[in-house]
Amino acid sequence: MTAAPQPTAIPLVDLAAQQRRIGAGIGAAIKRVLAHGVYIMGPEVHELERQLSAYSGAPHVISCASGTDAIALLLMAKGLRAGDAVFVPSFTFSATAEPIALLGATPVFVDVLPDTFNIDPRSLEVGIATARALALKPKAIISVDLFGQPADYEALTKLAQQYRLDLLCDAAQSFGATWSGRKVGTIGSATATSFFPSKPLGCYGDGGAIFTADADLASRVRSLRVHGQGADKYDNEHVGMNGRLDTLQAAVLLQKLTVFEEEIVARDRIASRYGKALRGCVLTPTVSAEVTSVWAQYTVRVDPARRASIVRLLRDKNIATAVYYPKPLHRQIAYRAFPTASDGLPVSDVLSNEVLSLPMHPYLDETTQDRVIAAVIEAVG
Ligand SMILES: *Cc1c(COP(=O)(O)O)cnc(C)c1O
Numbered sequence: 193m194t195a196a197p198q199p200t201a202i203p204l205v206d207l208a209a210q211q212r213r214i215g216a217g218i219g220a221a222i223k224r225v226l227a228h229g230v231y232i233m234g235p236e237v238h239e240l241e242r243q244l245s246a247y248s249g250a251p252h253v254i255s256c257a258s259g260t261d262a263i264a265l266l267l268m269a270k271g272l273r274a275g276d277a278v279f280v281p282s283f284t285f286s287a288t289a290e291p292i293a294l295l296g297a298t299p300v301f302v303d304v305l306p307d308t309f310n311i312d313p314r315s316l317e318v319g320i321a322t323a324r325a326l327a328l329k330p331k332a333i334i335s336v337d338l339f340g341q342p343a344d345y346e347a348l349t350k351l352a353q354q355y356r357l358d359l360l361c362d363a364a365q366s367f368g369a370t371w372s373g374r375k376v377g378t379i380g381s382a383t384a385t386s387f388f389p390s391k392p393l394g395c396y397g398d399g400g401a402i403f404t405a406d407a408d409l410a411s412r413v414r415s416l417r418v419h420g421q422g423a424d425k426y427d428n429e430h431v432g433m434n435g436r437l438d439t440l441q442a443a444v445l446l447q448k449l450t451v452f453e454e455e456i457v458a459r460d461r462i463a464s465r466y467g468k469a470l471r472g473c474v475l476t477p478t479v480s481a482e483v484t485s486v487w488a489q490y491t492v493r494v495d496p497a498r499r500a501s502i503v504r505l506l507r508d509k510n511i512a513t514a515v516y517y518p519k520p521l522h523r524q525i526a527y528r529a530f531p532t533a534s535d536g537l538p539v540s541d542v543l544s545n546e547v548l549s550l551p552m553h554p555y556l557d558e559t560t561q562d563r564v565i566a567a568v569i570e571a572v573g
Contacts, residue, residue, distance in 0.1 A: 198510055199509060199510050199563070200510065201510045201511075201512070202510065202511045202512060202551050202556075202560055202563065202564060203512050203551065204390075204512045204513070204514055204549065204550075204551050204552070204553075205390045205551075205552070205553045206551075206553050206555055206556070207389060207390075207394075207553075209553070209555035210448075210451075210455075210553075210554070210555060213451065213555075214447055214448065214450070214451055217447045217450070218443075218444055218447045218448075221236075221443040221444065221446065221447050222440060222443055222444070224443065225439050225440050225443050230439055231438065231439050231440065232436060232438070232439065233436060233439070234439030234442070235439075236439050236442035236443040236446060237255055237436075237437055237439055237442040239442070239446060240255055240437075240442040240445050240446055240449075241253045241254065241255055241401075243446065243449055244377075244401060244403070244449075245403075247375070247449065247452075248367075248375045248376065248377030248378060248403055249374070249375050249377065249378050250375075250377040250378050250383070250403035250404060250405065251404075251405050251407070251410075252402075252403070252404050252405065252406070252407060252409075252410035253377075253401055253402070253403050254401065254402045254410060254413045254414055254417060255399065255400070255401045255436075255437035255442065256399075256400045256401060256402065256417055256435045256436065256437055257398055257399065257400065257434075257435045257436060257437060257438075258386060258388070258398040258399065258400045259287060259362075259364040259384060259385060259386025259387075259388060259391075259400040260287040260290060260291065260386075260400070261400055261433065261435040262384035262385065262386070262400035262401060262402050263287065263288065263290075263291045263334065263360075263362060263384045264291035264294065264295070264433070264435075265384075265402060265413050265416050265417060265433070265435055266360055266382050266384055266402055266409075266413065267291050267292060267295055267297070267332075267360075268295065268416050268430075268432070268433075269409055269412040269413045269416055270331075270332065270358060270360075270409075272292070272295050272297045272331060272332070273295065273296060273297060274296040274297060275297070275298075275328060275329055276297040276298065276328070276329050276331040276332075277297070277298050277299075277300045277323035277326075277328035277329060277330050277331060277531075278292045278297055278298070278299055278300065278331055278332045278333070278334055279299075279300050279302055279311075279316055279319050279320065279323075279330070279332070279333045279334070279357075280292070280299050280300070280301060280302070280333075280334045280336070280521075281301070281302060281303070281304045281310070281311045281312075281335070281336050281338075281540070282301040282302070282303065282304070282520040282521045282522040282523075282532065282537050282540040283303075283304045283309060283338070283517060283520050283521075283537075283539070283540040283543055283544065284336045284338060284362070284517070284521065285364070285516075285517065286521060286524065286526070286527070287364070287386075288334055288336055288362050288521075289301075289334075289521055289527055289530075292334075293526075293527070293530070297331070298323070298328055298530060298531065299521075299527065299530050300319045300322060300323050300328070300530065300531045300532070300533070301319070301520075301521055301522040301527070301530065301531070301532040301533070301537060301540075302315040302316045302318070302319040302532070302533045302537070303315035303533060303536075303537040303538065303539050303540055304338070304539050304540055304543070305344075305539065306539050306542070306543070307478045308338075308341055308343070308344070308478060308479075308480060309338040309339060309341075309477075309491070309543060309547075310335070310336065310337065310338055310341065310342075310343035310344060311333075311335050311336065311343050311344070311348065312539065313344060313347035313348060313351055315533045315535075315537070316333065316348070316351055316533075317351065318533040318534060318535050319531075319532070319533040320351075320355055320357075321534070322531055322532070322533055322534045323531065325534075326531055328531075330355055330357055331357065331358065332357055332358035332359070332360055333348060333351070333352060333357050333358070333359050333360065334360045334361075334362050335348055335359065335360075335361055335362065335380070336362040336364075336365075337361065337362070337363050337365060337366030337369060337376065338365060339365055339477065339485070339487070339488050339489040339490075339491050339516075339549075340365050340366050340369055340392060340459075340485040340486040340487045340488035340489065341366065341369065341477075341479055341480070341483055341485040342363075342366055342369050342370070342371040342376060342379065342483045342485075343361075344480070345359075345371050345372070345379050345380070346372075346482070348380075349380075352380075358380075358381050358382075359379075359380035359381055360380055360381065360382055360383070360384070361376070361379055361380040361382070361383040361384070362384055363376045363377065363383045363384065363385045363403075364384065364385055364386035364388070364391060364400075365386075365391060365392070365486075365488035365489070366385075366392075366485070366486055366488065367385040367391070367392060367393050367486065368392055368393060368452060368453075368456050368486040369483065369484050369485055369486045370483060370484045371482060371483050372482050372483075376403075377403035378403070378405070381404065381406060381409070382402060382403065382404035382406065382409060383402065383403040383404070384400065384401075384402055384403075385400060385401050385403070386399070386400045387399030387400055387401070387437075387441065387445060391488060392452075392455070392456070392459070392486045392487075392488050393445065393448060393449070393452055394448070395441040395442075395444045395445050395448070396440075396441065396444050397438065397440075397441050398441075399437050399438075399441045399442075399445065400437070401437075412430070415429060415430055415432060416430055416432035416433065416435070417432065417433070417435045417436055418432065418434070418435075418436065419432045419433070419434060420432030454554070455554035456486050456554075458554035458555070459486060459487040459552065459553070459554050460484070460485070460487065462487070462490075462552065462554075462556050462561060463477075463485070463487045463490055463552070465558070465561055466490055466550065466561065466564075466565065469565040469569075470492065470565060470568060470569070473568065473569050473572050474492040474493065474494050474548075474568065474572060475492055475493035475494070475546075476492055477490065477491055477492065487552055488552075489514075489516055489549040489552060490549060490550050490551075490552040491516065491547050491548065491549045491550075492547070492548055492549075492550065492568075493543070493546040493547060493548070494546060494548050494572065495546075496545035496546050498572070499515075499545070499546065499548060501571070502548065502568070502571040502572060503515075503548070505567070505570070505571035506564075506567050506568070506571060509563070509567045511551065511563070511564055511567050512551060513548055513549060513550060513551075514548075514549045515544075515547060515548060515549070516547060516549050517544060517547075518544055519544055520537065520540035520541060520543075520544050522537055522540070523541075523544075550564055550568065551564055
Protein backbone atom coordinates (compact mmCIF):
# COMPACT_ATOMS: atom_id res chain seq x y z
CA MET A 193 0.00 0.00 0.00
CA THR A 194 1.29 3.50 -0.81
CA ALA A 195 0.53 6.46 1.42
CA ALA A 196 -1.84 9.09 0.04
CA PRO A 197 0.15 11.95 -1.51
CA GLN A 198 0.63 14.90 0.87
CA PRO A 199 -1.48 17.88 -0.21
CA THR A 200 0.57 21.00 -1.05
CA ALA A 201 1.74 22.77 2.10
CA ILE A 202 -0.13 25.97 2.99
CA PRO A 203 2.25 28.15 5.00
CA LEU A 204 1.07 30.90 7.34
CA VAL A 205 2.90 33.52 5.23
CA ASP A 206 4.22 32.79 1.72
CA LEU A 207 7.16 35.06 0.95
CA ALA A 208 8.13 32.87 -2.02
CA ALA A 209 4.86 33.78 -3.78
CA GLN A 210 5.62 37.48 -3.35
CA GLN A 211 9.13 36.89 -4.66
CA ARG A 212 7.76 35.32 -7.82
CA ARG A 213 6.03 38.64 -8.45
CA ILE A 214 8.70 41.21 -7.53
CA GLY A 215 11.86 39.10 -7.19
CA ALA A 216 13.48 40.48 -10.36
CA GLY A 217 13.07 44.07 -9.15
CA ILE A 218 14.48 43.16 -5.75
CA GLY A 219 17.45 41.42 -7.35
CA ALA A 220 18.20 44.48 -9.45
CA ALA A 221 17.85 46.78 -6.43
CA ILE A 222 20.29 44.64 -4.43
CA LYS A 223 22.77 44.69 -7.34
CA ARG A 224 22.61 48.49 -7.40
CA VAL A 225 23.59 48.58 -3.73
CA LEU A 226 26.46 46.16 -4.37
CA ALA A 227 27.60 48.48 -7.18
CA HIS A 228 27.60 51.72 -5.18
CA GLY A 229 28.84 50.01 -2.01
CA VAL A 230 27.36 52.45 0.51
CA TYR A 231 26.10 49.73 2.84
CA ILE A 232 25.50 52.02 5.81
CA MET A 233 23.10 54.98 5.44
CA GLY A 234 23.24 54.72 1.64
CA PRO A 235 20.91 56.63 -0.69
CA GLU A 236 18.19 53.94 -0.44
CA VAL A 237 17.85 54.58 3.31
CA HIS A 238 17.11 58.26 2.73
CA GLU A 239 14.80 57.50 -0.20
CA LEU A 240 12.90 54.95 1.90
CA GLU A 241 12.41 57.47 4.73
CA ARG A 242 11.13 60.01 2.20
CA GLN A 243 8.69 57.51 0.67
CA LEU A 244 7.46 56.25 4.05
CA SER A 245 6.79 59.85 5.04
CA ALA A 246 4.86 60.49 1.81
CA TYR A 247 2.93 57.22 2.18
CA SER A 248 1.94 57.67 5.82
CA GLY A 249 1.67 61.44 6.01
CA ALA A 250 4.02 61.51 9.01
CA PRO A 251 6.36 64.52 8.65
CA HIS A 252 9.38 62.73 10.14
CA VAL A 253 10.36 59.11 9.52
CA ILE A 254 13.52 57.57 10.96
CA SER A 255 14.37 54.04 9.82
CA CYS A 256 16.14 51.75 12.27
CA ALA A 257 17.42 48.23 12.84
CA SER A 258 14.21 46.57 14.13
CA GLY A 259 10.78 47.19 15.57
CA THR A 260 12.21 46.55 19.02
CA ASP A 261 14.87 49.23 18.47
CA ALA A 262 12.17 51.59 17.20
CA ILE A 263 10.34 51.29 20.54
CA ALA A 264 13.61 51.52 22.51
CA LEU A 265 14.77 54.62 20.60
CA LEU A 266 11.43 56.34 21.21
CA LEU A 267 11.54 55.62 24.93
CA MET A 268 15.19 56.77 25.14
CA ALA A 269 14.29 59.97 23.27
CA LYS A 270 11.46 60.55 25.74
CA GLY A 271 13.96 60.26 28.61
CA LEU A 272 12.29 57.27 30.21
CA ARG A 273 13.93 56.23 33.46
CA ALA A 274 13.63 54.28 36.70
CA GLY A 275 10.43 55.12 38.57
CA ASP A 276 8.47 55.78 35.37
CA ALA A 277 5.48 53.59 34.54
CA VAL A 278 4.56 52.70 30.95
CA PHE A 279 1.21 51.05 30.32
CA VAL A 280 1.16 48.16 27.85
CA PRO A 281 -1.34 45.45 26.98
CA SER A 282 -0.35 42.04 28.34
CA PHE A 283 -1.66 40.28 25.23
CA THR A 284 1.16 41.22 22.83
CA PHE A 285 4.64 40.20 21.71
CA SER A 286 7.33 40.66 24.37
CA ALA A 287 9.08 43.39 22.36
CA THR A 288 6.36 45.88 23.36
CA ALA A 289 7.41 45.69 27.02
CA GLU A 290 11.07 44.71 26.77
CA PRO A 291 12.60 48.15 26.05
CA ILE A 292 10.71 49.65 29.02
CA ALA A 293 12.28 47.12 31.39
CA LEU A 294 15.70 47.43 29.70
CA LEU A 295 15.69 51.15 30.43
CA GLY A 296 15.00 50.46 34.10
CA ALA A 297 11.41 51.74 33.99
CA THR A 298 8.33 49.71 34.89
CA PRO A 299 5.93 48.16 32.40
CA VAL A 300 2.43 48.06 33.90
CA PHE A 301 0.29 45.43 32.21
CA VAL A 302 -3.34 46.14 31.38
CA ASP A 303 -6.04 44.03 29.78
CA VAL A 304 -7.37 43.96 26.22
CA LEU A 305 -10.83 43.89 24.67
CA PRO A 306 -12.23 40.46 23.73
CA ASP A 307 -13.41 41.50 20.25
CA THR A 308 -10.52 43.60 18.87
CA PHE A 309 -7.72 42.11 21.04
CA ASN A 310 -6.52 45.70 21.62
CA ILE A 311 -5.95 47.66 24.84
CA ASP A 312 -9.04 48.09 27.02
CA PRO A 313 -9.35 51.78 28.00
CA ARG A 314 -11.16 50.86 31.22
CA SER A 315 -8.36 48.53 32.31
CA LEU A 316 -5.85 51.24 31.37
CA GLU A 317 -7.47 53.59 33.91
CA VAL A 318 -7.26 50.89 36.57
CA GLY A 319 -3.58 50.39 35.64
CA ILE A 320 -2.88 54.11 36.04
CA ALA A 321 -4.39 54.03 39.54
CA THR A 322 -2.36 50.90 40.32
CA ALA A 323 0.87 52.61 39.24
CA ARG A 324 0.12 55.65 41.40
CA ALA A 325 -0.61 53.46 44.39
CA LEU A 326 2.86 51.93 43.88
CA ALA A 327 4.41 55.45 43.84
CA LEU A 328 5.39 55.08 40.19
CA LYS A 329 5.21 58.06 37.84
CA PRO A 330 2.74 57.40 34.99
CA LYS A 331 4.64 58.44 31.87
CA ALA A 332 3.40 56.80 28.67
CA ILE A 333 1.04 54.35 27.03
CA ILE A 334 2.31 51.98 24.37
CA SER A 335 -0.81 50.83 22.57
CA VAL A 336 -0.49 47.85 20.24
CA ASP A 337 -2.46 47.49 17.00
CA LEU A 338 -2.70 43.74 17.31
CA PHE A 339 -2.95 41.58 14.19
CA GLY A 340 -3.08 44.72 12.01
CA GLN A 341 -6.04 46.59 13.50
CA PRO A 342 -5.51 50.04 15.08
CA ALA A 343 -6.55 50.33 18.71
CA ASP A 344 -9.36 52.57 20.04
CA TYR A 345 -7.42 55.82 19.63
CA GLU A 346 -10.42 58.02 20.39
CA ALA A 347 -10.57 56.68 23.94
CA LEU A 348 -6.78 56.41 24.25
CA THR A 349 -6.16 59.99 23.08
CA LYS A 350 -8.66 61.26 25.67
CA LEU A 351 -7.06 59.26 28.49
CA ALA A 352 -3.56 60.32 27.41
CA GLN A 353 -4.64 63.99 27.63
CA GLN A 354 -6.51 63.53 30.89
CA TYR A 355 -3.56 61.83 32.62
CA ARG A 356 -0.81 63.74 30.73
CA LEU A 357 0.70 60.61 29.25
CA ASP A 358 2.61 60.18 26.02
CA LEU A 359 0.65 58.02 23.60
CA LEU A 360 3.12 55.86 21.69
CA CYS A 361 1.87 53.38 19.10
CA ASP A 362 3.39 49.94 18.59
CA ALA A 363 2.35 49.54 14.97
CA ALA A 364 4.68 46.61 14.28
CA GLN A 365 1.70 44.71 12.86
CA SER A 366 -0.42 47.57 11.51
CA PHE A 367 1.66 49.70 9.15
CA GLY A 368 -0.62 50.60 6.22
CA ALA A 369 -3.83 50.51 8.30
CA THR A 370 -6.01 53.54 9.06
CA TRP A 371 -7.91 54.97 12.01
CA SER A 372 -10.58 57.65 11.34
CA GLY A 373 -9.20 58.07 7.81
CA ARG A 374 -5.66 58.69 9.09
CA LYS A 375 -2.80 56.37 8.27
CA VAL A 376 -0.91 54.59 11.03
CA GLY A 377 2.15 56.73 11.77
CA THR A 378 0.12 59.93 12.27
CA ILE A 379 -1.72 58.85 15.43
CA GLY A 380 -0.44 59.46 18.96
CA SER A 381 2.78 61.38 19.63
CA ALA A 382 4.95 58.83 17.82
CA THR A 383 4.70 55.42 16.19
CA ALA A 384 7.07 52.47 15.93
CA THR A 385 6.84 49.80 13.25
CA SER A 386 8.74 46.64 12.27
CA PHE A 387 9.89 45.35 8.90
CA PHE A 388 10.51 41.80 10.18
CA PRO A 389 10.07 39.52 7.12
CA SER A 390 6.60 38.21 8.05
CA LYS A 391 5.07 41.62 8.90
CA PRO A 392 2.74 43.17 6.29
CA LEU A 393 5.63 45.31 4.99
CA GLY A 394 8.70 43.16 5.62
CA CYS A 395 12.31 43.21 4.45
CA TYR A 396 14.77 40.30 4.15
CA GLY A 397 16.17 40.62 7.64
CA ASP A 398 15.50 42.90 10.59
CA GLY A 399 14.29 46.46 10.17
CA GLY A 400 12.00 49.08 11.67
CA ALA A 401 10.98 52.72 11.62
CA ILE A 402 9.72 55.59 13.76
CA PHE A 403 7.08 58.09 12.66
CA THR A 404 6.32 61.43 14.30
CA ALA A 405 5.22 65.01 13.70
CA ASP A 406 7.47 66.21 16.54
CA ALA A 407 10.66 67.67 15.00
CA ASP A 408 12.59 67.76 18.29
CA LEU A 409 11.75 64.14 19.04
CA ALA A 410 12.77 63.15 15.49
CA SER A 411 16.12 64.86 15.81
CA ARG A 412 16.81 63.17 19.18
CA VAL A 413 15.90 59.78 17.67
CA ARG A 414 18.21 60.42 14.68
CA SER A 415 21.06 61.14 17.07
CA LEU A 416 20.32 58.16 19.35
CA ARG A 417 20.22 55.84 16.32
CA VAL A 418 23.92 56.58 15.72
CA HIS A 419 25.50 56.42 19.20
CA GLY A 420 23.94 59.69 20.31
CA GLN A 421 26.02 61.66 17.85
CA GLY A 422 26.10 65.46 17.75
CA ALA A 423 27.82 67.50 15.05
CA ASP A 424 29.56 64.38 13.69
CA LYS A 425 30.41 60.76 14.36
CA TYR A 426 33.05 61.60 16.98
CA ASP A 427 30.90 64.08 18.87
CA ASN A 428 28.57 62.34 21.35
CA GLU A 429 25.70 64.23 22.96
CA HIS A 430 23.73 61.26 24.30
CA VAL A 431 24.26 57.63 25.22
CA GLY A 432 22.68 56.03 22.16
CA MET A 433 22.95 52.80 20.23
CA ASN A 434 23.89 51.38 16.84
CA GLY A 435 20.35 51.18 15.52
CA ARG A 436 20.56 51.88 11.79
CA LEU A 437 18.66 50.12 9.00
CA ASP A 438 21.00 48.49 6.42
CA THR A 439 21.03 50.02 2.94
CA LEU A 440 20.32 46.55 1.48
CA GLN A 441 17.14 46.24 3.55
CA ALA A 442 16.03 49.73 2.50
CA ALA A 443 16.51 48.70 -1.15
CA VAL A 444 14.31 45.62 -0.60
CA LEU A 445 11.63 47.71 1.14
CA LEU A 446 11.52 50.27 -1.69
CA GLN A 447 10.62 47.44 -4.08
CA LYS A 448 8.03 46.00 -1.69
CA LEU A 449 6.41 49.42 -1.27
CA THR A 450 5.51 49.43 -4.98
CA VAL A 451 2.98 46.60 -4.41
CA PHE A 452 2.10 47.28 -0.77
CA GLU A 453 -1.29 48.98 -1.35
CA GLU A 454 -2.41 46.20 -3.70
CA GLU A 455 -1.32 43.64 -1.14
CA ILE A 456 -3.40 45.33 1.56
CA VAL A 457 -6.47 45.18 -0.70
CA ALA A 458 -5.81 41.47 -1.35
CA ARG A 459 -5.44 40.77 2.38
CA ASP A 460 -8.72 42.53 3.09
CA ARG A 461 -10.53 40.55 0.39
CA ILE A 462 -9.23 37.27 1.84
CA ALA A 463 -10.24 38.29 5.37
CA SER A 464 -13.81 39.06 4.22
CA ARG A 465 -14.02 35.70 2.47
CA TYR A 466 -12.70 33.86 5.52
CA GLY A 467 -15.13 35.82 7.68
CA LYS A 468 -18.21 34.93 5.62
CA ALA A 469 -17.30 31.26 5.39
CA LEU A 470 -16.21 30.73 8.99
CA ARG A 471 -18.79 32.79 10.89
CA GLY A 472 -20.75 30.54 13.20
CA CYS A 473 -18.07 27.84 13.13
CA VAL A 474 -15.40 29.81 15.04
CA LEU A 475 -15.37 33.32 16.53
CA THR A 476 -14.15 35.41 13.59
CA PRO A 477 -12.31 38.71 14.13
CA THR A 478 -14.25 41.99 14.33
CA VAL A 479 -12.96 45.21 12.85
CA SER A 480 -14.23 48.46 14.41
CA ALA A 481 -16.16 50.87 12.19
CA GLU A 482 -13.55 53.64 12.31
CA VAL A 483 -10.55 51.51 11.32
CA THR A 484 -9.14 49.43 8.50
CA SER A 485 -6.89 46.46 9.23
CA VAL A 486 -3.89 45.22 7.26
CA TRP A 487 -4.51 41.68 8.57
CA ALA A 488 -1.00 40.89 9.77
CA GLN A 489 -2.73 37.81 11.16
CA TYR A 490 -6.19 36.34 10.68
CA THR A 491 -6.94 35.20 14.20
CA VAL A 492 -10.06 33.32 15.25
CA ARG A 493 -11.16 32.07 18.68
CA VAL A 494 -11.99 28.43 19.25
CA ASP A 495 -13.07 26.24 22.16
CA PRO A 496 -9.90 26.04 24.31
CA ALA A 497 -10.49 22.33 24.96
CA ARG A 498 -10.45 21.70 21.20
CA ARG A 499 -7.62 23.99 20.06
CA ALA A 500 -4.80 21.43 20.16
CA SER A 501 -6.83 18.90 18.18
CA ILE A 502 -7.84 21.52 15.59
CA VAL A 503 -4.17 22.43 15.14
CA ARG A 504 -3.34 18.72 14.69
CA LEU A 505 -6.13 18.10 12.20
CA LEU A 506 -5.02 21.08 10.11
CA ARG A 507 -1.39 19.98 10.30
CA ASP A 508 -2.44 16.55 8.99
CA LYS A 509 -3.80 18.38 5.94
CA ASN A 510 -0.49 20.25 5.63
CA ILE A 511 -2.03 23.57 6.73
CA ALA A 512 0.06 25.74 9.05
CA THR A 513 -1.48 27.57 12.02
CA ALA A 514 0.03 29.53 14.90
CA VAL A 515 -0.94 30.64 18.36
CA TYR A 516 -0.25 34.33 18.92
CA TYR A 517 0.16 34.41 21.92
CA PRO A 518 0.06 31.29 24.07
CA LYS A 519 1.04 33.14 27.26
CA PRO A 520 0.27 36.79 28.09
CA LEU A 521 3.28 38.84 29.18
CA HIS A 522 2.17 39.15 32.80
CA ARG A 523 2.52 35.32 33.06
CA GLN A 524 6.02 35.17 31.50
CA ILE A 525 8.99 34.43 33.79
CA ALA A 526 10.74 37.58 32.57
CA TYR A 527 7.78 39.90 33.21
CA ARG A 528 5.58 38.38 35.92
CA ALA A 529 7.13 40.48 38.69
CA PHE A 530 5.92 43.71 37.09
CA PRO A 531 2.60 45.26 38.16
CA THR A 532 -0.74 44.56 36.50
CA ALA A 533 -4.01 46.49 36.60
CA SER A 534 -5.23 45.65 40.10
CA ASP A 535 -8.52 44.05 39.02
CA GLY A 536 -6.78 41.43 36.90
CA LEU A 537 -6.38 40.68 33.20
CA PRO A 538 -9.04 38.00 32.59
CA VAL A 539 -9.43 38.68 28.86
CA SER A 540 -5.71 38.26 28.16
CA ASP A 541 -5.82 34.93 29.99
CA VAL A 542 -8.89 33.71 28.10
CA LEU A 543 -7.56 34.80 24.69
CA SER A 544 -4.22 33.06 25.14
CA ASN A 545 -6.13 29.77 25.44
CA GLU A 546 -8.55 30.40 22.56
CA VAL A 547 -6.74 32.20 19.72
CA LEU A 548 -5.64 30.49 16.54
CA SER A 549 -4.12 32.25 13.52
CA LEU A 550 -4.81 30.88 10.05
CA PRO A 551 -2.73 31.27 6.86
CA MET A 552 -2.91 34.91 5.70
CA HIS A 553 -0.90 36.62 2.99
CA PRO A 554 -1.78 38.53 -0.19
CA TYR A 555 -1.03 35.61 -2.53
CA LEU A 556 -3.46 33.12 -1.02
CA ASP A 557 -5.67 32.15 -3.99
CA GLU A 558 -9.35 31.20 -3.62
CA THR A 559 -8.71 27.46 -4.04
CA THR A 560 -6.19 27.58 -1.21
CA GLN A 561 -8.50 29.71 0.93
CA ASP A 562 -11.24 27.13 0.36
CA ARG A 563 -8.93 24.34 1.50
CA VAL A 564 -8.26 26.23 4.73
CA ILE A 565 -11.97 26.98 5.23
CA ALA A 566 -13.04 23.38 4.61
CA ALA A 567 -10.35 22.04 6.92
CA VAL A 568 -11.34 24.39 9.76
CA ILE A 569 -15.04 23.55 9.39
CA GLU A 570 -14.25 19.82 9.39
CA ALA A 571 -11.84 20.09 12.35
CA VAL A 572 -14.28 22.11 14.48
CA GLY A 573 -17.01 19.59 13.63
C1 LIG B 1 7.15 42.08 15.66
C2 LIG B 1 6.72 42.92 16.78
C3 LIG B 1 7.60 43.76 17.49
C4 LIG B 1 9.09 43.73 17.30
O1 LIG B 1 9.55 43.93 16.03
P1 LIG B 1 11.00 43.35 15.63
O2 LIG B 1 11.25 44.00 14.30
O3 LIG B 1 10.89 41.87 15.54
O4 LIG B 1 11.99 43.79 16.64
C5 LIG B 1 7.09 44.58 18.48
N1 LIG B 1 5.78 44.58 18.78
C6 LIG B 1 4.90 43.78 18.14
C7 LIG B 1 3.45 43.86 18.52
C8 LIG B 1 5.34 42.92 17.14
O5 LIG B 1 4.45 42.12 16.53
